[in-house]
Amino acid sequence: MDTNRRSSIPSYTANPIAHHVRVALVTVAVLATITGALLASLWVASFFLYASLRLNPFHAGLMGWPQALLAWHDGLIPNGGRHLAGAALLGVLVAVGCPAMGLYSLWDRSGRRRLYGSARFASEAEIRAAGLL
Secondary structure, eight states, X not given: OOTXXXXXXXXXXXXXXXXXXXXXXXXXXXXXXHHHHHHHHHHHHHHXXXXXXXXXGGGOOTTHHHHHHHHHHTTSSTTOHHXXXXXXXXXXXXXXXXXXXXXXXXXXXXXXXXXXXXXXXXXXXXXXXXXXX
């Protein structure tokens, strides 16, 4: 087995078109994931902003936080900077950090060995060999 290759796919099955299709699919999947994370963090930031302003957070849409940011920038919300920054921070932490931690915990557990080995009952021959019978 050639361990210096980048791909474990044998060269006789990997043609250039398949490689380009695979790269395109991975690129589209990564871009879709990033777009979904940005939209989720924007909605969560709007949710937390509405909650911090003592409004009904379930009325927050995707544009609640950007509209409040523009209003703060124009001077319409003079003391809203801390609310905006806190909502943005919580939005990013919740929408991006929680799924990232979940994926990390799944990845971390997948390769973990058993701490105490695998338990089983000893056979009679093993008990006799240990001098316990």
